[in-house]
Amino acid sequence: MELYGFFRSSTSYRLRIALAFKGLDYEPHYVSLPKMEHRTEDYMALNPQGLVPALVDGGEIFAQSLAVMEYLEEAYPAPPMLPEGMIERAYVRSASQIIGCDVHPLNNIRVLKYLRNRWSLSEADSNEWYAHWVAEGFRSFEATLAAKGRSGRFVLGDAPGMADICLVPQVFNARRFDCDLSAFPRTLAIFENCMKIDSFIKTQPQFQADAF
Numbered sequence: 001m002e003l004y005g006f007f008r009s010s011t012s013y014r015l016r017i018a019l020a021f022k023g024l025d026y027e028p029h030y031v032s033l034p035k036m037e038h039r040t041e042d043y044m045a046l047n048p049q050g051l052v053p054a055l056v057d058g059g060e061i062f063a064q065s066l067a068v069m070e071y072l073e074e075a076y077p078a079p080p081m082l083p084e085g086m087i088e089r090a091y092v093r094s095a096s097q098i099i100g101c102d103v104h105p106l107n108n109i110r111v112l113k114y115l116r117n118r119w120s121l122s123e124a125d126s127n128e129w130y131a132h133w134v135a136e137g138f139r140s141f142e143a144t145l146a147a148k149g150r151s152g153r154f155v156l157g158d159a160p161g162m163a164d165i166c167l168v169p170q171v172f173n174a175r176r177f178d179c180d181l182s183a184f185p186r187t188l189a190i191f192e193n194c195m196k197i198d199s200f201i202k203t204q205p206q207f208q209a210d211a212f
Contacts, residue, residue: 001026004046005053006033007208008176010104010169011065012053016208017165018069020199022076026055030210033109066100069162081162088156091148095141095155095163099170103137107173127177134170134179141167142184151186153193160194168194172205 003026005012047054055062062068115121145151155163171191194200
């Protein structure tokens, strides 16, 4: 198994957590986004989407972190990232997609670069964009936790899973951009509980070889 990623990429962090959570060993390959290594001919041949992360397993190449986590769940079911019940699985997937589909795409680095280069937004303006959409997404996440009443120490009860794996890297990124998250106490409590678990701790961006 091989994982192509970048230390600061939140989607790469998701898969590092998921692989560690499953106890799966892999060979890391470091793809520098600032150096545009994800757009080189060699990498585009591996992953035509030109994005990180990409996972190679059994000769097959998998992309898009949410889809890769679903693959890992089916290929390596223990320990589970998804609960058994259909309603609970839908809830966890919904919470995961708030992060993966509503927050992350609007704050991806390529979006911020486009805003700055095409529309001449200042760094302060693009940071305001980032903070606005983080707040919108986390408001939705926090409201979902409250409305569904299924959270405990984690998004679903007292066992971490896919939604927690999606949440943690997004909190890291939000803090990197100095976003105020104080309005989301349930969300932050879940984050703090996750950060007591080895698979979330050892896979942090600052501990990756390409961070140095």
